[in-house]
Amino acid sequence: MANARSLVKRLKSVRNIRKITRTMELIATGRFKKAMDRATEAAAYTRKLSEIVGDLGKADLKFSHPLLEERPETKKSVLLVLTSNRGLCGGYNGSVLRNTLRHIQQLKEDGIEYTLEVSGKRGIKFLNFQQINIDRTYTHFEDRPTFAEVDELGLRFVDDYIAGRIDRLDVSYTRFDSISRQEAVVESILPLSSLAGDSDAKDESGSGGNVDYEFQPTPQEILEELVPAAFRAKLFKCFLDAAVSEQIARMVAMKGATENADEMAGTLKQQYNRARQASITSELAEIIGGAAALE
Amino acid sequence: MADLRLVLVTPEKTLFDRPVASIRVPMFDGSAGIYPARAPLVGRLGIGELVLNGTDGSSESYFVEGGFVQVKGEQVSVLTNGAMPVSEISRASAAAELEEARAEKATSEEELNSLARKLERARKLVSMATVD
Numbered sequence: 398m399a400n401a402r403s404l405v406k407r408l409k410s411v412r413n414i415r416k417i418t419r420t421m422e423l424i425a426t427g428r429f430k431k432a433m434d435r436a437t438e439a440a441a442y443t444r445k446l447s448e449i450v451g452d453l454g455k456a457d458l459k460f461s462h463p464l465l466e467e468r469p470e471t472k473k474s475v476l477l478v479l480t481s482n483r484g485l486c487g488g489y490n491g492s493v494l495r496n497t498l499r500h501i502q503q504l505k506e507d508g509i510e511y512t513l514e515v516s517g518k519r520g521i522k523f524l525n526f527q528q529i530n531i532d533r534t535y536t537h538f539e540d541r542p543t544f545a546e547v548d549e550l551g552l553r554f555v556d557d558y559i560a561g562r563i564d565r566l567d568v569s570y571t572r573f574d575s576i577s578r579q580e581a582v583v584e585s586i587l588p589l590s591s592l593a594g595d596s597d598a599k600d601e602s603g604s605g606g607n608v609d610y611e612f613q614p615t616p617q618e619i620l621e622e623l624v625p626a627a628f629r630a631k632l633f634k635c636f637l638d639a640a641v642s643e644q645i646a647r648m649v650a651m652k653g654a655t656e657n658a659d660e661m662a663g664t665l666k667q668q669y670n671r672a673r674q675a676s677i678t679s680e681l682a683e684i685i686g687g688a689a690a691l692e
Numbered sequence: 693m694a695d696l697r698l699v700l701v702t703p704e705k706t707l708f709d710r711p712v713a714s715i716r717v718p719m720f721d722g723s724a725g726i727y728p729a730r731a732p733l734v735g736r737l738g739i740g741e742l743v744l745n746g747t748d749g750s751s752e753s754y755f756v757e758g759g760f761v762q763v764k765g766e767q768v769s770v771l772t773n774g775a776m777p778v779s780e781i782s783r784a785s786a787a788a789e790l791e792e793a794r795a796e797k798a799t800s801e802e803e804l805n806s807l808a809r810k811l812e813r814a815r816k817l818v819s820m821a822t823v824d
Contacts, residue, residue, distance in 0.1 A: 438705035445701055445771050449762055452734055544703040545774065556802040608764055613719060613735035622736050623760065626773075633703050 401676060404669040408662060415658035421485065422651035428540050429644035435541065436573070436637045443630050449623065452608070456616040462624040463559045467588045471564040473510045475554065476500060476583075479570035479639040480520030482536055487650030489571060489643055490519040492581035497569045500583045501529065512563070514550075540644060542636040551629035558587050568635050571642035579642040586631050589624065696728050698744055699769045700754065707754070707775055708744075715768060716743040717761050726761075726768055733763040737772060739816050753778040755820055757813060783821040790814035 454460075478497050480490045497520075504511045515521050516535040524531055538546065557563045566587035571579050612619060698715055700708035715726045718740025726733075742754045759772030793814045798804040 435704065439703055441706050442701045442703045442771060445699075445762070445769050446760075448769075449734055449760055449771070452762065548773065552806065556805075560802070608732045610732045610734050613724075613733065614721070616734075619734060619736050619760065622758075626759070626771075629773075630703055 401669055401672040404665055404672060408665045408669060411658050411662050411665060415655055415662065418651045418654040418658060422648055422655060425644050425647040425651060429641065429648055432540055432637070432641045432644050436634075436641050439630075439634060439637055443634065446623070446627055446630060449619075450627070452610055453616050453620055453623070455608075456610065456612060460620065462620060464555065464587065464589050464624045464628055468564040471507075471509055473512070473563050474504065474565035474567060475512045475514060475557075475563050476504070477550075477566065477568045477570075478513070478515045478517075478520050478524075479538075479568065479636065480515070480517030480523075481639075481643045482518045482539060484519055485650060486643055486647035487653075489646035489650075490517070490523070493569055493571055494520060494523050496581050496583050497524075498527070500567065500569060509565075538636060538640075540640045542633075542640060544633055547633045547636050548629055551625075551632045554587060554632070555625050555628060563587070568632070570635050570639045571646075573638040573641045573645075576645065579645060584635070586635070587628065589628055589631070695747070695766055696726065697767050699767065700742070700756075700775060701769065701771055702773065702775055711747055713745045713747050713749075715745070716741075717770065718742060718756060719761075726763060728766065730763050732765075733761065735761045737761055737770070739813055741778065741816075741820055742770065742775070753820075755781060755817065778820055778822060780823075781817055781821045782823050783818070786814065786817035786821040790818050 476497070478493065480493055484490070501511070501513075512532045513524070513530065514533040514535070515524060515531050516538050518536055521531060521534050521536070554563070554566055558566065565585055567583050567585050569583045570581070572582045572584070573579050695711045696713065696715065698708060698710065698712045699706065714728075716723055717726065717735075718738050720736045720738040723740070724735070737756060737759045739757050740755075742756045743751060744753070745751045754775045754777055756770065756772040757774040759770065762769045762771075790811075793807065793810040796807055796810070798807040
């Protein structure tokens with residue numbers, strides 16, 4: 398009977414775990430929806446920005462801005478790593494950090510000096526364990542990064558880049574392609590490769606038609622303001638993408654865990670029933686055997 | 693008379709998207725009014741007050757922090773880093789912000805610039821605050 402009792406205990410704990418993972422899945426689903434809404438809202442701003450860029454393109458203007466220029470030689474770079482503060486989200490942090498390590502290796506091989514900035518407790522713990530020096534850490538970006546918080550970093554990067562203290566800014570994060578597809582990538586966002594930002598925004602600027610705009614003050618001066626704004630919006634998008642992807646990863650991981658727990662509970666229940674039946678049978682056999690011996 | 697449609701977007705969300713009668717935006721060098729059938733315009737914004745008059749005669753004002761305005765036909769898009777209704781600015785918090793900015797010391801050029809930005813923002817906030 399001892400066997401059956403231990404099975405009951407295990408069955409109970411598996412059911413408890415299932416309750417927990419199920420709840421976490423539901424929470425992640427709710428948070429994912431909120432994060433997703435924020436990301437779509439933010440897309441409106443990027444779309445408008447690229448529309449204005451398109452308008453500027455029609456004016457006779459050379460696109461030149463310090464943030465757009467690629468430096469002939471990259472000496473110093475900043476690597477910004479976006480991970481989550483919490484675990485239990487499957488391979489989310491793992492894949493970002495794997496990419497990060499590879500990138501750091503690459504930087505070392507190329508002889509580029511780098512400053513490492515990490516957001517999220519998971520990444521900080523991992524890199525500390527790998528004994529990699531981290532220059533700055535952030536743990537205040539939860540699943541709802543605000544623009545003001547991200548902009549603090551954005552402004553600093555812009556100043557540093559223009560002053561020539563950094564030549565490149567790479568962000569290692571999880572890019573959100575669609576609900577079923579997120580990819581951990583290392584992206585260079587400074588120097589800014591394209592102003593239009595995303596490919597989905599490009600057709601928007603093309604549909605504007607030929608409108609003769611009045612520019613105040615001059616197209617050049619607007620551009621000077623626009624380029625940093627485009628960069629900051631892009632950085633913000635990285636944070637939003639990371640937040641959305643984290644929730645999706647957690648949702649998927651917890652769904653898997655719940656299904657696993659279900660399966661395990663089923664097997665355990667079966668084992669328990671067998672053990673119970675076996676003990677009843679053996680007890681009966683003992684009684685019958687005892688009775689037969691008395692005759 | 694053609695209508696105007698104002699779209700006010702910040703990096704975080706679209707705050708406002710509906711028809712209006714007229715708008716006043718804080719340009720980099722002073723206020724500019726926009727009425728229906730204005731010529732197409734792309735302009736830079738400063739820090740200040742955005743006032744819009746609704747089609748029903750009501751008026752609302754927002755505090756905006758720089759950005760751009762684009763006028764194209766009946767559509768007016770205002771892109772800004774941050775915006776909030778003036779009715780939400782409290783005098784106390786605006787004064788506190790100004791005090792904080794004043795107390796800061798800048799040593800390098802960038803710090804000087806960012807401090808100047810903060811000061812301007814705080815001063816505008818103080819001047820626009822209406823509720824206690």
